[in-house]
Amino acid sequence: MTLRDAKPSDFPEIAAIQATSPEAAKWDPSQSPDYGCVVAQGDNAILGFVSYRELVPGECEVLNLAVVPAARRQGVARNLLTVVLQKRPGTWFLEVRGSNYPAIQLYEKAGFFRSGERKGYYTEPAESAIVMTYHS
Numbered sequence: 001m002t003l004r005d006a007k008p009s010d011f012p013e014i015a016a017i018q019a020t021s022p023e024a025a026k027w028d029p030s031q032s033p034d035y036g037c038v039v040a041q042g043d044n045a046i047l048g049f050v051s052y053r054e055l056v057p058g059e060c061e062v063l064n065l066a067v068v069p070a071a072r073r074q075g076v077a078r079n080l081l082t083v084v085l086q087k088r089p090g091t092w093f094l095e096v097r098g099s100n101y102p103a104i105q106l107y108e109k110a111g112f113f114r115s116g117e118r119k120g121y122y123t124e125p126a127e128s129a130i131v132m133t134y135h136s
Contacts, residue, residue, distance in 0.1 A: 001076065003083050006037035006049060013046040014039070017066050023100045024066040027051060035063060038083055040076045047071040050080040058090035065103070072102075081110050089136045095129035097122055107132050 006014065011029035014037070018024055029037075035053040039046045048067030054060050062084070067076045085092060095118060096103050112132040121129035 001047060001079070002041045003038055003079060004041060006039045006051075010037075010039055010046055010049075014049050017046065017049060017068055018064070020069055021066040023097055023103065025064045025095075027064045036084065036087070038080055038087075040067070040071075040080055042071070048076045048080055050077075050084055052084050052088075052092075054088065055093075060084075060088045060090065060092050062092060062094035077103075077106055078110070081106070085110070085134065085136060092134040092136075094132050095121060096132060098128050098130050104130065104132075107134075110134065111136075 008030075014029040018027075018029070035051050037049060037051040039049045041047070045068075048065070048071060050065040051063040052060050053063060062081075065077055065080060092112070094107065094112070096107065098117075112134040114130055115133040116131035118129040118131060120126060
């Protein structure tokens with residue numbers, strides 16, 4: 001597995017990963033040039049991606065993190081998250097569906113902590129978000 005910055009030619013695969021990840025946020029991959037986006041490249045396909053943006057100097061936000069179903073629980077998401085946290089030291093924020101226990105566990109193991117809740121944040125289905133924060 002190789003981790004690299006996403007290219008426009010990756011957008012169709014990123015969109016396909018989002019389509020197989022109903023718990024993931026639905027960001028338009030074509031917006032990735034406006035944000036940071038790192039992909040995990042397998043032998044013949046993208047295994048996962050993480051998109052993020054800088055809010056202000058020293059503060060960033062994870063926008064989306066998703067992995068193809070066949071590659072889950074193999075360290076892909078952990079590696080993607082580790083790379084972006086190292087690229088941009090400082091404070092990080094993210095929102096995660098309250099029912100997405102595997103993601104919450106991943107973020108907590110990476111050092112994020114629960115710092116709030118946004119009621120009714122998600123649609124399809126409607127659900128609150130847990131706000132999580134990380135400091136490096």
